[in-house]
Amino acid sequence: MSADLSAPASTTPQRNPASSTEPRPGVASPTALDHPATIAPPPTGKRRPSTSLWRFRTYLYPFRARFISMFVFASIGVGASIVVPLVTKAVIDGPIADSDRRGLYALGLFALSLGIVEALLMFGRRWVVAKATLGTEYGLRTDLYAKLQRLPMSFHGQWQSGQLLSRIMNDLSTVRRFLGFGLLFILMSIAQIVVVTALLLNMYWPLGLVVLVSSVPVVLLCRRNEREYTRLSRKIQDETGDVASSVEEGAHGLRVIKAFGRGGHVFAKFDARSTQLFDTSMERVRLVSKFWTFLEVIPSVTLIIVLGFGAVAAGQGRLTLGTLVAFITLMLSLVWPVAALGFLLSQAQEAMTAADRIAEIFDAENTITDGEAELTEVRGAVRLENVGFRFVDGEHDVLHDVNLDIAPGETIALVGATGSGKTVFTSLVPRLDDVTAGRITIDGVDIRDLRLEQLRTVVATAFEDPTLFSMSARENLTLGRPGASDEDIAEAIDVAQAHFVHDLPWGLDTRIGEQGMSLSGGQRQRLALARAVLAKPAVLVLDDTLSALDIHTEALVEEALKWVLVGVTGVVVAHRASTVLLADRVAMLSGGTISHVGTHSELLDTVPEYRALLSAEFDLEQEASALDEIAEFEEVTR
Numbered sequence: 001m002s003a004d005l006s007a008p009a010s011t012t013p014q015r016n017p018a019s020s021t022e023p024r025p026g027v028a029s030p031t032a033l034d035h036p037a038t039i040a041p042p043p044t045g046k047r048r049p050s051t052s053l054w055r056f057r058t059y060l061y062p063f064r065a066r067f068i069s070m071f072v073f074a075s076i077g078v079g080a081s082i083v084v085p086l087v088t089k090a091v092i093d094g095p096i097a098d099s100d101r102r103g104l105y106a107l108g109l110f111a112l113s114l115g116i117v118e119a120l121l122m123f124g125r126r127w128v129v130a131k132a133t134l135g136t137e138y139g140l141r142t143d144l145y146a147k148l149q150r151l152p153m154s155f156h157g158q159w160q161s162g163q164l165l166s167r168i169m170n171d172l173s174t175v176r177r178f179l180g181f182g183l184l185f186i187l188m189s190i191a192q193i194v195v196v197t198a199l200l201l202n203m204y205w206p207l208g209l210v211v212l213v214s215s216v217p218v219v220l221l222c223r224r225n226e227r228e229y230t231r232l233s234r235k236i237q238d239e240t241g242d243v244a245s246s247v248e249e250g251a252h253g254l255r256v257i258k259a260f261g262r263g264g265h266v267f268a269k270f271d272a273r274s275t276q277l278f279d280t281s282m283e284r285v286r287l288v289s290k291f292w293t294f295l296e297v298i299p300s301v302t303l304i305i306v307l308g309f310g311a312v313a314a315g316q317g318r319l320t321l322g323t324l325v326a327f328i329t330l331m332l333s334l335v336w337p338v339a340a341l342g343f344l345l346s347q348a349q350e351a352m353t354a355a356d357r358i359a360e361i362f363d364a365e366n367t368i369t370d371g372e373a374e375l376t377e378v379r380g381a382v383r384l385e386n387v388g389f390r391f392v393d394g395e396h397d398v399l400h401d402v403n404l405d406i407a408p409g410e411t412i413a414l415v416g417a418t419g420s421g422k423t424v425f426t427s428l429v430p431r432l433d434d435v436t437a438g439r440i441t442i443d444g445v446d447i448r449d450l451r452l453e454q455l456r457t458v459v460a461t462a463f464e465d466p467t468l469f470s471m472s473a474r475e476n477l478t479l480g481r482p483g484a485s486d487e488d489i490a491e492a493i494d495v496a497q498a499h500f501v502h503d504l505p506w507g508l509d510t511r512i513g514e515q516g517m518s519l520s521g522g523q524r525q526r527l528a529l530a531r532a533v534l535a536k537p538a539v540l541v542l543d544d545t546l547s548a549l550d551i552h553t554e555a556l557v558e559e560a561l562k563w564v565l566v567g568v569t570g571v572v573v574a575h576r577a578s579t580v581l582l583a584d585r586v587a588m589l590s591g592g593t594i595s596h597v598g599t600h601s602e603l604l605d606t607v608p609e610y611r612a613l614l615s616a617e618f619d620l621e622q623e624a625s626a627l628d629e630i631a632e633f634e635e636v637t638r
């Protein structure tokens, strides 16, 4: 008997495409577990862990035939292993005592057949169980990933991605190991202990009683260790998540770490977390070692007692030699189930805490839920009515009383100081976050009433921090419109001035490195911009997408954007006068609300704060163009 110790594969979490993921056929529906909770659960669970594991039973249903076969095979196998000592007894007390050669062959053949049946059943059990447990793990993992995709940005802001990674990989594997191995053997061990003890009592009750009494300290010890083992298991699982977070942050932030020469500092932090994990794991090993030692001692002591009393009883003729041999063989067959029970119960505890950690994600409140309304003809009129927003853990509103009417086809430039809430504003339109006050409508329909899939087709967003996925440039581009034609792709590339993709080694089929790190910041932004443009939305939201472009490329992209924004309702976060000029009107964010709306020249004339904001940018532009001139001069004079 061997535990399945296959190491879980690792993966890197990436930002979500906004689409929801449909459950796969043959896999339990995610809604089976998607109970909305009133508040997001804390990272450490307070519920009874066994409840979480029990909830996941629906994932076993598609494989019930296999699980039932597994139990049937295992039960027959255990039955066969119990019958063999009884046959031995019959052989010793019958054919051997009576020198009956034919009887000896018959019983010997029977015992041999039992052994073969047992081996075949073990093979059958392993074969049927593999698909069932891997399928259960697959179903759970798919639904967990789908749930993560549906959860709002506020959830992902609160959770470390390493913790999510450790739950979706390690904890799920722990649950799978328990379902495929631990649970079966706990039940089989208990059944074997009960049946064999009953047989022993029936064979010769005084010795049976000795065996029965010896199980009392085992049960007591299991109960005593249970709480401590659960606590340590939970701690180890949380600390594994912390280590995964360190690795993930270290890998993503490697450039910053190297640039600041903080490798030693970051390593020390990682080392501290790893050491903590090592210490807790050792603490659990110590607990288990003490427990096991005790469990190993009990059967040995029992065996000595049984052997002593058994020999005396056999000498006095109170039991036959065959019965004594069968008694001892049966009793020895209990050593493994009794000793394994401790390990199996620990595995059960571990699986329960793992299930608890997984349930915390399933229980997280999905605040961004699908509406039912559908826009038949999209015009793209966007209206914000008394909109307010506060982060879940925030103490004050980031936005309040925001009112704005954007006509179909109109472009609004959103201008405001750093931290004034521009990014928050842009995240509210595609419902990456939901307003906490007021409402946003598109063509008069509250966006919370719209089907999310339609909303995110109507609204396309390009972010300040352009996330690219580990896939080809083409796949990255067509994320929002998978069926886009080559002409559409070429047009979007043209608009976003992303022609550099054609110079990549395999052109559009070049795989962009993890998080697009093999591209420059400006290239990534242009690709992300092309992605948003390609989606052909009615409402295009650009959150400072021009910030990483040099002045010349920015001018080219801006020129192209003029054409993109024709006939599209646009919200463009702008820092520079040149970007503002793309818009029909400017909305200025100040003090958490839209303080002024008007044309660029109106605001320049009447709002000193606006003037100050843009002139600061103008100064920076002047500085940048001066630097460009110096660079050009150096290039020429080199």
Ligand SMILES: Nc1ncnc2c1ncn2[C@@H]1O[C@H](COP(=O)(O)OP(=O)(O)OP(=O)(O)O)[C@@H](O)[C@H]1O
Residues within 6 Å of the ligand: 157, 391, 393, 394, 398, 416, 417, 418, 419, 420, 421, 422, 423, 424, 425
């Ligand atoms: N997850 C969060 N939890 C709490 N507060 C946040 C969170 N994210 C942003 N904020 C706060 O919300 C405010 C608005 O942030 P936002 O990113 O929208 O500013 P911004 O105008 O886009 O700034 P910038 O021009 O620098 O990009 C800031 O004060 C910021 O600190």
